[in-house]
Amino acid sequence: MTQIILKIRHIVLFIIFILVVLCILAKLLNGDGQIFREYSDSSKNKEYIFPDDINHATQLLNEASNKIEALEEKIISLEGRVPKTYPDVKFLNYLNRKRILVTGGAGFVGSHLVDRLMLQGHEVIVADNFYTGRKSNVEQWIGHENFELIHHDIVHPIYIEADEIYHLASPASPPHYMHNPVKTIKTNTLGTINILGLARRLNAKVLIASTSEVYGDPDIHPQPETYWGHVNPIGPRACYDEGKRVSESLTYAYAKQENMKVRVARIFNTYGPRMHMNDGRVVSNFILQALQDDKVTVYGSGEQTRSFQYISDLVEGLVALMNSNYSQPVNLGSPVEHTINEFATIIKTLVGGRSKIVHVSEVEDDPQRRRPDISRAKKILNWEPTVTLNVGLQKTVEYFRQELKRYKYSPRNKFVIGDRP
DSSP: OOOHHHHHHHHHHHHHHHHHHHHHHHHHGGGGGGEEEEEETTTOEEEEEEOHHHHHHHHHHHHHHHHHHHHHHHHHHHHSSOOOOOOOOOOOOOOTTTEEEEEETTHHHHHHHHHHHHTTTTTTOOOOOSOOOGGGTTGTTOOTEEEEEEEEETTSOOOOOOSEEOOOOSOOOOOOHHHHHHHHHHHHHHHHHHHHHHHHHHHEEEEEEGGGGGGOSSSSSSSSOOOBOOOOTTTTTTHHHHHHHHHHHHHHHHHHHHHEEEEEEEEEOOOOOOOOOOOOOHHHHHHHHHHHHHEEETTSSSSEEEEEHHHHHHHHHHHHHHHHSSSSSSEEEEEEEEEHHHHHHHHHHHSSSSOOOEEEEOTOOOSSOOBBOOOHHIIOOOOOOOOOOHHHHHHHHHHHHHHHHSSOOOOSSOOOOOOOO
């Protein structure tokens, strides 16, 4: 409704402006108010002079400007009276409605999870420090009676009431988590301690978002939850890899010592709308480069493999895990594996354009193979991805295309693509 009002507002203002200009021109070019008078000098050349009516024209313009300004104020006042519309949510009574905290809820994964929980009719509290999250990801819920947004860094304790907690707070792309590795470690250690302490006090169920990075550069393929990993503890990615491993250790230490209800999701590569434009991951890199007719850069040989799941599938898995009675780690990812070269070709074909695929130096500690064994998720949660790569990529490409249209860029401020995982 607000967007419609804004469009009407712009149209009305434009029409008024055109009418004012036409009236002034008609006044100036016709009748007694004609501003151009022609006369001949001794050399028979034609010249023109401005009469006093130019003052009257200026007065008309000032009056029109004042009327337009008054109209703008009135439209703004009317907009404030129009109630904001929200997506239709399910009604739950007080017995079934839960109060759910989502840390990192303004991020890529968190915001989609918030959508799902809100549509189910629950009360949702988002705590985010906006390091990588954005208010625009959850703006559709701001002001809703079931939604609350808190600007908070989870490294510091938080004191609220909740029945369930989804702990998603942490930068997840290499450029972001390597930009401030100490902060990344703090978020995944102190932040997790704060959330687990809150859950213990509230006797709330808590889901910790872990990552496939806990497996490092794996020796076993595909990776089951029983695999302990092959991680470089002092490498450039260690702040995230080891931070998540410690986060899991803390979770199970609390569960054993305090008899808490915990869930751990090991999330594999995920893509979809609301991905950060400069997160430096494979999907966003390739799509942005292809849309801008830049070189599609593949790090290393391109024979590294990844599996990609669409965001809606991940959200289904997270909710199913939280609602289950299973407390051990569960892989959530796509079992369909592609080489980076194959993936670059798929995106280039889908987007079109004149981009060329080029190879550059490989990234340090870049895993060579990555694919989850999701047997546990199938058995325990009855879950597996359902969105095909082609369908998911089409939606993601369209999202990035619209984002680029909103961003007026020139060669000076085009998106600079960072390293991918």
